[in-house]
Amino acid sequence: MYKELVEFCSDRGITLVAVTKIRSISAIQNLYDSGHRNFGENRVPELVEKHEVLPTDIKWHMIGHLQSNKVKYIASFVSMIHSGTSLSLLKEINKRAANNERIIDVLLQIKIANEEAKSGWDMEELISQLSNNELQRFENIRIRGIMGMATFTSDENIIKSEFSNLKSYFDTIKSDFFSHHDYFDTLSMGMSGDYKIAVAEGSTMVRIGSLLFQ
């Protein structure tokens, strides 16, 4: 499935993040050898371990829930953090990025699913923080866009409307707060089960795991 997905994404100018959680080093190395560079992990220990043994030009994406006290383990190498879910977490990412003399790309994760287990900003709260310039003031963070996960359901209408909402949040935040920043260009939405819907609704980055390894 890898070749089809690569083609699907490159035809549309979309970035494919290969989600490698639970996958072996050799499975990842195989994708690397066929030219893939963007990889995602959802847990810090696995991310650190894989980073240590795999080639250094891999772009590692942290896609899962991130606790502030774990940021220090990934700040020296992580390429993008998709799970920017609070002001205090951004503060910590900024501090650790500065310690490493880096600027880290971060996405603001917004809660679009109606499931308790899924985290992220409430849109009203996010707008209020952005209006107060709380999130844009960090010198060692570049806010590249937003991320969201749809409800786990077989009802495609629900998924479609959640992704459509996320796309309109993206457009609003970009025009109201980042219109002078070319780098606000990333809408991370879509996984194995729903990436086609996500792409139809305007995704620029999909995070795909299980489907890749079939």
Ligand SMILES: *Cc1c(COP(=O)(O)O)cnc(C)c1O
């Ligand atoms: C596991 C995971 C994915 C990929 O899920 P698949 O269904 O295996 O494609 C995407 N995003 C996040 C945040 C994940 O934890």
